[in-house]
Amino acid sequence: MSIDTETARRVAKLARIEVAEADLPQLAGELSNILTFMEQLNEVDVEGVEPMTSVTPMRLKRRRDEVTDGGYPDKVLSNAPDAREGFYAVPKVVE
Amino acid sequence: MGELTTLTIAEARDRLRAGDVSAVELTEACLAEIEAAGALNAFSVTTAEIARHRAEQADDRLRTDADAPAMCGIPIGIKDLFCTRGVASQAASRILDGFRPEYESTVTQKLHDAGAVMLGKLNMDEFAMGSSNETSTYGPVVNPWRAEGSNKDLTPGGSSGGSASAVAADLCLAATGTDTGGSIRQPAAFTGIVGLKPTYGRCSRWGIVAFASSLDQAGPMTKTVRDAAIMFGAMAGHDPKDSTSADMAVPDFEAALAGDIRGKTIGLPREYRMDGMPAEIDKLWSEGAEMLRDAGAKTVDISLPHTRYALPAYYVIAPAEASSNLARYDGVRYGFRAKLEKGDGITEMYERTRAQGFGPEVQRRVMIGTYVLSAGFYDAYYRRAQRVRTLIKRDFEEAFATGVDAILTPSTPSAAFGIGDMADADPVQMYLNDVFTVTVNLAGLPGISVPAGTDASGLPLGLQLIGRPWDEAGLLNTAQVLEQAAGFVSKPAKWW
Structure with missing residues (x-):
């Protein structure tokens, strides 16, 4: 299946990656090539085959739902590009 | 010193x-x-x-x-x-x-x-x-x-x-x-x-x-x-x-490196003999099998029929997981945030941060992953790839069930290539480097590359051994036998 410029624009939007209008045709071409490569999978008969969700047959462990860590907001915020008064700061979200 | x-x-x-x-x-x-x-x-x-x-x-x-x-x-x-x-x-x-x-x-x-x-x-x-x-x-x-x-x-x-x-x-x-x-x-x-x-x-x-x-x-x-x-x-x-x-x-x-592989069975998967594989890789592979036989192992031809679908399945599954994992890089919690223009909102911050912060290959994979997980394509790509992954793992299980202890393959389809040689190639050409290794990740198995020889220009080549799940001990033992038989001791001549 080939990806057109409009689909490339939509995918970039969904992925939250800014792509200049002029670069969309090339991006569409690259994505199309990769998808064509993936389409070999259509040759495989997967009728009745379960999709793999865990590569090792294991049951995830359970533990009590309780706080086991935390209480250090300074450490959590220490790498933020913009942190103020114990919060992450971002451009205005709500008018 | x-x-x-x-x-x-x-x-x-x-x-x-x-x-x-x-x-x-x-x-x-x-x-x-x-x-x-x-x-x-x-x-x-x-x-x-x-x-x-x-x-x-x-x-x-x-x-x-x-x-x-x-x-x-x-x-x-x-x-x-x-x-x-x-x-x-x-x-x-x-x-x-x-x-x-x-x-x-x-x-x-x-x-x-x-x-x-x-x-x-x-x-x-x-x-x-x-x-x-x-x-x-x-x-x-x-x-x-x-x-x-x-x-x-x-x-x-x-x-x-x-x-x-x-x-x-x-x-x-x-x-x-x-x-x-x-x-x-x-x-x-x-x-x-x-x-x-x-x-x-x-x-x-x-x-x-x-x-x-x-x-x-x-x-x-x-x-x-x-x-x-x-x-x-x-x-x-x-x-x-x-x-x-x-x-x-x-x-x-x-302690498991006993040096004895007598009686072990080594599988040689016929699907790994790819069209266009360089003769020296093929030769190294045959020599590796011979070394293991000389050490007392038995080699058998095996079939892993879904091998050729491993790379396309991988290039659906890995980007899909990456697009989800890399969603956290949003310019808010850590790392780089793009400079914003007056009037830019939070969406521009996300989009510009990710456009400037991720390189072209990462952007490509995040977008491919986003596409194969998006509404209307999830079943056709992602779910199908997960089903093919089940079949790839089953191929290995069936081989091991016949008594195979480890599988011998080349590690790569070539020796090292030049910096910039692939710059104009299709991204898919670069992906072919993983053709012998990617099946092992899809099946969750242990695999090891051992230096085993050189190509015509003196560059190192490796052989891969693939083991049963959790049998790294047995795998390392076989690998050491191969390492000693191959006797690769060359070092790069120092130019740096």
């Missing part, structure tokens, strides 16, 4: 205990080699102060504790994908510029607890996405090997390219790597060293920057199979902080 850095872990361990070398001396020798090897661009950060401090602690421990672990005092490099407390950890991506984790990955903590000395962080492909170490924000890593009579720079492979170059060039005694589709084994093959990808779940993924969580595994990159066994023992083990880490005992892998 140069010759100290050529020691294996096993040799250094024994000499540290004999008292004829100290961890401080080993560490200083490595730091000097790293300093002089800027041309390789293998280390992104050198942590000399931390290294000296840990080396002194290791020497104290070796003096007072007769049972100090084998890794005590061993200087190693750490791939930049591992979070290390207070030390730059940015997965070779601009988007993690300035990130200094407040925590330590489980694997590096275990190595620290065992007394290993961290020399610094190792260059890699951005977010471990690449097979040539050319997608790094720190610039490409250069392979210490050159073709005979040539001074052209070659890639060390990827994504653990810095780890591979650093070990091959004797800048450190060993290094950590990670492997999602071949990122330990392919660079190990390109640089003439040993690289082990353990069974999925053997090493904790906690604190390792995630690429594709159902495929990622950490492992050792070393000069010998014995060293891989020693270092792997220090990295492996259950971790409650990684829900997929296996709660199983870790055997003594070094």
Whole structure:
């Protein structure tokens, strides 16, 4: 299946990656090539085959739902590009 | 002091205990080699102060504790994908510029607890996405090997390219790597060293920057199979902080190196004999099988019929998981945030941060992953790929059920290629590097690349052994037999 410029624009939007209008045709071409490569999978008969969700047959462990860590907001915020008064700061979200 | 850095872990361990070398001396020798090897661009950060401090602690421990672990005092490099407390950890991506984790990955903590000395962080492909170490924000890593009579720079492979170059060039005694589709084994093959990808779940993924969580595994990159066994023992083990880490005992892998593979059955998968495979790879593979037969093993032809669908399945599953894992890089919590124009809102901040922070290959994979997971395409691509993954794993299960103990294949379809050689190639051409290794990640199996020979121009070539789940001990034993029979002892001529 080939990806057109409009689909490339939509995918970039969904992925939250800014792509200049002029670069969309090339991006569409690259994505199309990769998808064509993936389409070999259509040759495989997967009728009745379960999709793999865990590569090792294991049951995830359970533990009590309780706080086991935390209480250090300074450490959590220490790498933020913009942190103020114990919060992450971002451009205005709500008018 | 140069010759100290050529020691294996096993040799250094024994000499540290004999008292004829100290961890401080080993560490200083490595730091000097790293300093002089800027041309390789293998280390992104050198942590000399931390290294000296840990080396002194290791020497104290070796003096007072007769049972100090084998890794005590061993200087190693750490791939930049591992979070290390207070030390730059940015997965070779601009988007993690300035990130200094407040925590330590489980694997590096275990190595620290065992007394290993961290020399610094190792260059890699951005977010471990690449097979040539050319997608790094720190610039490409250069392979210490050159073709005979040539001074052209070659890639060390990827994504653990810095780890591979650093070990091959004797800048450190060993290094950590990670492997999602071949990122330990392919660079190990390109640089003439040993690289082990353990069974999925053997090493904790906690604190390792995630690429594709159902495929990622950490492992050792070393000069010998014995060293891989020693270092792997220090990295492996259950971790409650990684829900997929296996709660199983870790055997003594070094003790399992009995050197006897009589009566073992080695499978040779016919689907790995690819069209257009270079004759010298084919020849090396046949010679490897002969060596194992000479050592008393039996070889049998086996079939892994879905092999050719492994790469397309991988390039659906890995980008899908990556698009989800990399959603966290939003310019809010850590790393890089793009400069905003007046009036820009939060959406512009996300989109511009990710456009400027991610390199082209990462952007491509995030977008492919986004597409195959999007409404209307999920079943056609992602779900189908997961079903094919089930079939690929089943192929291996059926081979092992017939009594096969391990599988022998080439590690890569070629020797190391030149930096920039693939610049104009279709991205899919680069993906073909993983053709022999990616099946192992999809099936969650352990795999190891062992240096086994050279091509016509004197560049190293590797053979891969694939083992049963959790049988790294048996796999390492067979690998050591192959290593000794192949007798690969060449080192790159020093030009850097």
